[in-house]
Amino acid sequence: xxxxxxxxxxxxxxxxxxxxxxxxxxxxxxxxEVLDDSPGxxxxxxxxxxxxxxxxxxxxxxx
Amino acid sequence: MSAEPSVTPPAxxxxxxxxRRLVVVGASLAGLRAVEAARRAxxxxxxxxxxxxxxLPYDRPPLSKAFLDVDGARGADTVMTFRTExxxxxxxxxxxxxxSPATGLDTDAREVLVGDERIPYDGLVIAxxxxxxxxxxxxxxxxxPVGGVTQLRTLDDARTxxxxxxxxxRLVVVGAxxxxxxxxxxxxxxxxxxxxVEALDxxxxxxxxxxxGAVCADLHRAAGTDLRLGVGVxxxxxxxxxxxAEPAPGGAGRRVTGxxxxxxxxxxxDLVVLGIGVRPATAWLEGSGVPLHEGDxxxxxxxxxxxxxxxxxxxxxxxxxxxPLYDDEHHRLEHWTNAADHGGAAARHLLDPAAARPxxxxxxxxxxxxxxxxxxxxxxxxxxxxxVADDRASDGGFVALYRRADxxxxxxxLDRPRDVMKLRRRIADRGPxxxxxxxxxxxxxxxxx
Ligand SMILES: Cc1cc2nc3c(=O)[nH]c(=O)nc-3n(C[C@H](O)[C@H](O)[C@H](O)COP(=O)(O)OP(=O)(O)OC[C@H]3O[C@@H](n4cnc5c(N)ncnc54)[C@H](O)[C@@H]3O)c2cc1C
Ligand code: SF4
Numbered sequence: 001x002x003x004x005x006x007x008x009x010x011x012x013x014x015x016x017x018x019x020x021x022x023x024x025x026x027x028x029x030x031x032x033e034v035l036d037d038s039p040g041x042x043x044x045x046x047x048x049x050x051x052x053x054x055x056x057x058x059x060x061x062x063x
Numbered sequence: 064m065s066a067e068p069s070v071t072p073p074a075x076x077x078x079x080x081x082x083r084r085l086v087v088v089g090a091s092l093a094g095l096r097a098v099e100a101a102r103r104a105x106x107x108x109x110x111x112x113x114x115x116x117x118x119l120p121y122d123r124p125p126l127s128k129a130f131l132d133v134d135g136a137r138g139a140d141t142v143m144t145f146r147t148e149x150x151x152x153x154x155x156x157x158x159x160x161x162x163s164p165a166t167g168l169d170t171d172a173r174e175v176l177v178g179d180e181r182i183p184y185d186g187l188v189i190a191x192x193x194x195x196x197x198x199x200x201x202x203x204x205x206x207x208p209v210g211g212v213t214q215l216r217t218l219d220d221a222r223t224x225x226x227x228x229x230x231x232x233r234l235v236v237v238g239a240x241x242x243x244x245x246x247x248x249x250x251x252x253x254x255x256x257x258x259x260v261e262a263l264d265x266x267x268x269x270x271x272x273x274x275x276g277a278v279c280a281d282l283h284r285a286a287g288t289d290l291r292l293g294v295g296v297x298x299x300x301x302x303x304x305x306x307x308a309e310p311a312p313g314g315a316g317r318r319v320t321g322x323x324x325x326x327x328x329x330x331x332x333d334l335v336v337l338g339i340g341v342r343p344a345t346a347w348l349e350g351s352g353v354p355l356h357e358g359d360x361x362x363x364x365x366x367x368x369x370x371x372x373x374x375x376x377x378x379x380x381x382x383x384x385x386x387p388l389y390d391d392e393h394h395r396l397e398h399w400t401n402a403a404d405h406g407g408a409a410a411r412h413l414l415d416p417a418a419a420r421p422x423x424x425x426x427x428x429x430x431x432x433x434x435x436x437x438x439x440x441x442x443x444x445x446x447x448x449x450x451v452a453d454d455r456a457s458d459g460g461f462v463a464l465y466r467r468a469d470x471x472x473x474x475x476x477l478d479r480p481r482d483v484m485k486l487r488r489r490i491a492d493r494g495p496x497x498x499x500x501x502x503x504x505x506x507x508x509x510x511x512x
Contacts, residue, residue, distance in 0.1 A: 011429075012436075012480045013429055013438075014438075014480065014483050014484040014487075015400060015427075017484040018425075018427075018484050018487055018488075021484070021488070025481075025484075026480050026481055026483070026484060027481055028480070028481050029480075030436065030480040052403075053400070053403065053404075055122075055124065055399050055403070057145075
């Protein structure tokens, strides 16, 4: 599974970080940083919640 | 995106009468999330989505932001829809009823009334959101629309505003709230003259408190917006549109030429945007037995989003929700994340009430003013509001924290995006005040842009 963040779409609103702080962090530039872009399968539920929570649909999970 | 693992209901938790006809009224964010969550939870019965607007569910926050920008891809006249009609109909199996407002609810017969039609339900999610208020004498329902006078709630409203900005309108915003302030920002970006009129002595006193209202007032002034505080609007100055002339955006026979204030001043205007607040869209529920708030007539629900009327739940801007995070105080929030979260939760709880858990919400919203971002998490109802960092002079932002007893309950952050979710976590964990203050004080402001 791979996390893909569209950085030109991301508005830095941080909902992904609220849902899955181990994988996302908003930086000083107001854009998300993906902390670990190839997470284990056991995190799928949390990551799906993070993807869904993004108000601008900047995140996708592949695989 | 991949589906969540299928949900196996705990033994004995099946609802007494399984829902086979789920109706969602209100086809915007909360309603959309409700239908998505129902299918994700494995619900395979009939699913009807009833919406007043002609449009597919679309995203509102950009309407006062990117949609009003000068040009380029982001300012293009694109409808920011979440899903295509095919996805809704074919993939989610939704019976879409757009452009057809619900007109009543019969909770005995369990039917939603749409004009002459009756749509039977055994589960209902109310997600009709809110509608802006008009100033006395400006409601098109009473006097017909006045050209150049609008609110900003719908895509159609946003088109009206953008058209006027493109024509170089002199803008007067009535009400220094979030949406009005964002419109002011968009107009200043275009170099247009903007006046914001606010009846209170400071903006946003009710939603974030006076300390922070003063900061917001500074943002307006620094951007060259003429901010008039503590003065009300007495009326509009209008003129008839000459026969054969191009009608003003948003109206036909008359158009606005100015805004008359209580103190007698007349502000010349080609575009007047009213941002004086919203009320829940519940006229269709009057007399139905669904509990409505005595103040603003919003739907009152418990912490699982249930109304107490069998099978009926509510979510989003329309609902007053008991929030266990704040001692079960009821909050009616007008925030994107709240509508998104609660829309899904309402559908899940409705389908499986035995598994319903109280939703603990940390309210969160953001707003873009000029080149600044404001973010608020938590509640402004507090014993103390303290400015714990103010680096605005060096473009390093601002943080205010909100305290109840020895807990941190809220945070307002200007231009420090990195801190917001860290503070949110402390608030969600009912974290101690001292540590939250310490966190902010010891975190350097962001590097200068
Ligand atoms: C211009 C603008 C900018 C915003 N910016 C931000 C922001 O930056 N951050 C933030 O957190 N929030 C923002 N918001 C608020 C956010 O968009 C709302 O909280 C969210 O849209 C609420 O979703 P909802 O589904 O509850 O209600 P709504 O989006 O109001 O949708 C309700 C829907 O129900 C329909 N309806 C009403 N009555 C009936 C009826 N009788 N029958 C059928 N359908 C009916 C309406 O037509 C509407 O489509 C903004 C809102 C606006 C208008
Ligand atoms: S939720 Fe979306 S917009 Fe917000 S930081 Fe994450 S990716 Fe960016």
